[in-house]
Amino acid sequence: MIQFFNTLSGQKEPFTPIEPGKVKLYTCGPTVYDHAHIGNFRAYVFEDVLKRFLRFQDFQVTHVMNITDVDDKTIRGAKTKGVPLADYTAEYIGAFFDDLKVLRIEPADHYPRATEHIPDMVRIIQGLLDKGFAYRKDGAVYFSIARSPGYGKLSKIDLAELRTTERVESDEYEKESARDFALWKAPKEGEPFWDSEIGPGRPGWHIECSAMSAKYLGPTFDIHCGGVDNIFPHHENEIAQSEAYWGRPFVNTWLHCHHLIVDGEKMAKSKGNFFTLRDLVKNRQVDPMALRYLLLSTHYRKVLNFTFEALEQAQAALRRIRDFLYELDSRPFQAGEVPEVRNILTEARTKFVEGMGDDLNISLALTALFEMIKRVNVLIREEKLRADDARETAAFVHSLDLVLAVLLPQRETTIPDELMRKIQARELARKDRNFKLADQLRRELDDAGLVLEDTKDGVRWKVLR
RNA sequence: GGCGCGGUACCCAAGCGGCUAAGGGAGAGGUCUGCAAAACCUCGAUUCGUCGGUUCGAGUCCGACCCGCGCCUCCA
Incomplete structure (x- = not known):
């Protein structure tokens, strides 16, 4: 209903x-x-x-x-x-x-x-x-x-x-x-x-x-x-x-x-707290999806207090969802599935729909998503999650995103050869226990927008920009 | 003056009569790691603006009060 x-x-x-x-x-x-x-x-x-x-x-x-x-x-x-x-x-x-x-x-x-x-x-x-x-x-x-x-x-x-x-x-x-x-x-x-x-x-x-x-x-x-x-x-x-x-x-x-206020005050050009989308994106490098998340994460019938701190928190929440998808996408899972995952997803979906169905209670809907992420993360940690589960879970997150629309569309995963070579060079340096060089290369890659993560299954990376 | 919204942990924010007060962020400690990142574990409100009342039982209902905000004029 x-x-x-x-x-x-x-x-x-x-x-x-x-x-x-x-x-x-x-x-x-x-x-x-x-x-x-x-x-x-x-x-x-x-x-x-x-x-x-x-x-x-x-x-x-x-x-x-x-x-x-x-x-x-x-x-x-x-x-x-x-x-x-x-x-x-x-x-x-x-x-x-x-x-x-x-x-x-x-x-x-x-x-x-x-x-x-x-x-x-x-x-x-x-x-x-x-x-x-x-x-x-x-x-x-x-x-x-x-x-x-x-x-x-x-x-x-x-x-x-x-x-x-x-x-x-x-x-x-x-x-x-x-x-x-x-x-x-x-x-x-x-x-x-x-x-x-x-x-x-x-x-x-x-x-x-x-x-x-x-x-x-x-x-x-x-x-x-x-x-x-x-x-x-x-x-x-x-x-x-x-x-x-x-x-x-x-x-x-x-x-x-209801209205949006800025730092507890009505937004007004005369107060210098007046922001257009273009200001934020172009002059302050705000991620539009973080802004969207912030705007939708407060119930629509409540006053929303816009602050840059709140925007950072929105960005962090979003990062948690994205990192979760990244985990699902980049880990080598064993083939097959475990029945538990299906239940977790079904419960999350039900809770999400019930929340949204109750006068768009976005807090409950987001809770449903985050609880699901937590539960599946535990399964990943325990190495119980299988390939089919990972695929289904990712598909589920994307289905919720049909409503939320805060995840980026599928990102280009290929990276330039030059960066690829740096990643390999760093791997060699690590093997030689030349951590100074390895860390130097990591910093360079970081500057290029690549975050490296060393896992027991080898190095992997996230494209940040 | 009229109409209305809100005051829940350091921040954001659910819960609206009854399990140990959701979830996110930030913080502290730990596991893992060469380091890091991510993830996980643990900790964190005897308490829900204040004071009364109803009730076996109240953030949750009633009353009064305090504080913040919006609209009443073009405005999302």
């Missing part, structure tokens, strides 16, 4: 997709005005693990992630740079896809862009006007919260209790109610706009997701993800619009990922 904590109900509930065996998933994507930061990627990695786990459980997942390529920030950015909006956003869209690959985040099935779905949004806005859920004001169209009885059900916000900020108050004169939000914004001088039957202008942010999710997933779908900060107002507004327009439930399960 799989259960998720549904923000809408405020509790864990068994997950049952609308259509058996199929999951329709929508996740809020980037606004492409800048490079995505590690906080963004925390959410995307969480969503990736969710998707991979659903697939692991044999669900067929249709995943849609929107790309917001028109909003205040992208418009401002393009203007500042003096380039057309599309040129400006193209750079960041490209960077975004590059980053996804670096973190081994599987591509969505659809990446609809706001600018390419204006007619879909206009249709809904027109419908909301027709049905009386929206009204026009000074060339813009607003959604009337007063006519949406369920408003607040996701965020548990009581509108009467809301603190009115200066910004909201200042807008009040042009709306019927301070909390009404724009579906369609009137054109402004020097800003891009689209002509449509509801007049010239550009879409509000919220309508984008309502229109594009419905287009690719239908008016009601299974799971909608995003960061906690999106609960209000973004997702609340999506629900209001979509349910008003379609007259049926919008989303069954809402999953929200």
Whole structure:
């Protein structure tokens, strides 16, 4: 059984997709005005693990992630740079896809862009006007919260209790109610706009997701993800619009990922603790897989405190898994198998699936993996593990990696002749008990990224980079 | 002010009424080794923010309090 904590109900509930065996998933994507930061990627990695786990459980997942390529920030950015909006956003869209690959985040099935779905949004806005859920004001169209009885059900916000900020108050004169939000914004001088039957202008942010999710997933779908900060107002507004327009439930399960903070503080450019993936990988030589491990190793509903110490610990945990695979791969095991291994793997798999199935309890899932590693390592130590066991165990680890995606793809094992000769030279030196030369050669190989290990079955090596 | 999250060993982090409080990292000692690496073994919280309460029994439920953080405005 799989259960998720549904923000809408405020509790864990068994997950049952609308259509058996199929999951329709929508996740809020980037606004492409800048490079995505590690906080963004925390959410995307969480969503990736969710998707991979659903697939692991044999669900067929249709995943849609929107790309917001028109909003205040992208418009401002393009203007500042003096380039057309599309040129400006193209750079960041490209960077975004590059980053996804670096973190081994599987591509969505659809990446609809706001600018390419204006007619879909206009249709809904027109419908909301027709049905009386929206009204026009000074060339813009607003959604009337007063006519949406369920408003607040996701965020548990009581509108009467809301603190009115200066910004909201200042807008009040042009709306019927301070909390009404724009579906369609009137054109402004020097800003891009689209002509449509509801007049010239550009879409509000919220309508984008309502229109594009419905287009690719239908008016009601299974799971909608995003960061906690999106609960209000973004997702609340999506629900209001979509349910008003379609007259049926919008989303069954809402999953929200908590924030990432850095050294105990909110990440902010002004604090100097703001990191993009590119910073870390290029300027700090961070292993993207260690970052991915760190991002996924804290439960998605808990605040993740990013520190470089935590990153090192993630790297160490990862090294333990990789070293284990290396052991399985590089030892000369006797042919055959022992029955014990099959049990160990079955137990680990069960525990892994149970953990992940319980609202993605990643800690339990990782424990299952590490306990298995420990038990098999003992068998190796006792020289009980056989060749078939080793093969099966390695295959098992790789199967879990279908969900975790933290192991490198199979690495090139051939090494340059020059290094090969050094390894042999060192072996000769060791035979002659010339340890000084042997250690010197080891250091040289280490500098070249090769770690040598002397075993009773001879020398072996790991490629570190 | 409203809504919400969290405080478990040096660090990260499970456990949410009952076996000796998972797992990872770091640390100490040991086995193996020319040395090292990896692996293995041993050690490490009488204790789960504080104070009360419920219970035969509580990190685990209830109440109060203290501390940290997030959202309420574009934001993953």
